[in-house]
Amino acid sequence: MTRVLIAYATRFGSTHEIASAIAHELNAAGLNAHAAETSSGLVPEDYDAFVIGSPLYGGTWLPSAGMFAAIMAERMKGKPVALFSVGTLMLKSPARGQAEHREFIGGLVEVAPGPNVVADIVFSGYFDRSNLPWWLRIIDRFAPTPQGDHRNWPEIQAWAKSLVPKFESP
Numbered sequence: 001m002t003r004v005l006i007a008y009a010t011r012f013g014s015t016h017e018i019a020s021a022i023a024h025e026l027n028a029a030g031l032n033a034h035a036a037e038t039s040s041g042l043v044p045e046d047y048d049a050f051v052i053g054s055p056l057y058g059g060t061w062l063p064s065a066g067m068f069a070a071i072m073a074e075r076m077k078g079k080p081v082a083l084f085s086v087g088t089l090m091l092k093s094p095a096r097g098q099a100e101h102r103e104f105i106g107g108l109v110e111v112a113p114g115p116n117v118v119a120d121i122v123f124s125g126y127f128d129r130s131n132l133p134w135w136l137r138i139i140d141r142f143a144p145t146p147q148g149d150h151r152n153w154p155e156i157q158a159w160a161k162s163l164v165p166k167f168e169s170p
C-alpha cells in the first residue's frame with residue numbers, strides 16, 4: 001500500500017485542515033496517508049510519496065515547510081511529490097496569487113532538485129483581518145481582502161483525488 005506523507009506548516013490552522021482533507025481523500029482512495037506538521041521530526045524513508053504544503057505569508061512559505069522541502073529533498077529523491085500553497089492574494093488578483101505561488105515553487109525546485117514534482121497548486125485560504133499586524137491592516141483598508149473562509153473544499157478534494165494515480169506504486 002502506498003504510504004503518503006502530507007507534511008504541512010500552519011500559523012492559524014487553515015492549512016492544517018486542508019492537509020487533513022487531502023489525507024482523508026487519499027485514504028478513501030485506498031492509499032495509506034498521514035498528515036503531520038513539518039516541524040514534527042518526520043522520516044522521509046517511511047513514505048513512498050509526499051504532499052508538502054504551506055500558507056503564503058509575505059509571498060513565501062512558512063520557514064518550517066520550506067526548510068523541510070529543501071533539507072529533505074535528497075531523501076525524497078525520485079519519489080513523487082505534490083506541492084500546495086494556501087493564500088488569499090488570489091481573491092483580489094488571481095494572476096498575482098498564481099504568480100506568487102509559481103515564483104516560490106520555482107525557487108524551491110531550483111535550490112532543492114531531486115524530488116519528482118508531479119503536481120502543484122495554490123488554494124484560497126482563510127482571511128481574518130485581525131491576524132494582520134497593524135501596519136498591514138492600514139494597507140489592507142485601501143483594497144480590502146474579503147474576510148472569511150475562502151477554502152474551496154470540492155477543489156481541494158478533486159486535487160487530492162487527481163494525485164492517486166500519480167502516487168500509486170507501479
Ligand SMILES: Cc1cc2nc3c(=O)[nH]c(=O)nc-3n(C[C@H](O)[C@H](O)[C@H](O)COP(=O)(O)O)c2cc1C
Nearest residue numbers: 010011012013014015055058059087088089125126
Ligand atoms: C500577515 C499576513 C500575511 C499574508 N501574506 C499573504 C501573501 O503574501 N500571499 C497570500 O496569498 N496570502 C497571504 N496571507 C493570507 C494567508 O496565507 C491565509 O490567511 C492562509 O489561509 C493562512 O493559513 P494558516 O491558517 O494555515 O496559517 C497573509 C495573511 C496574513 C495574516
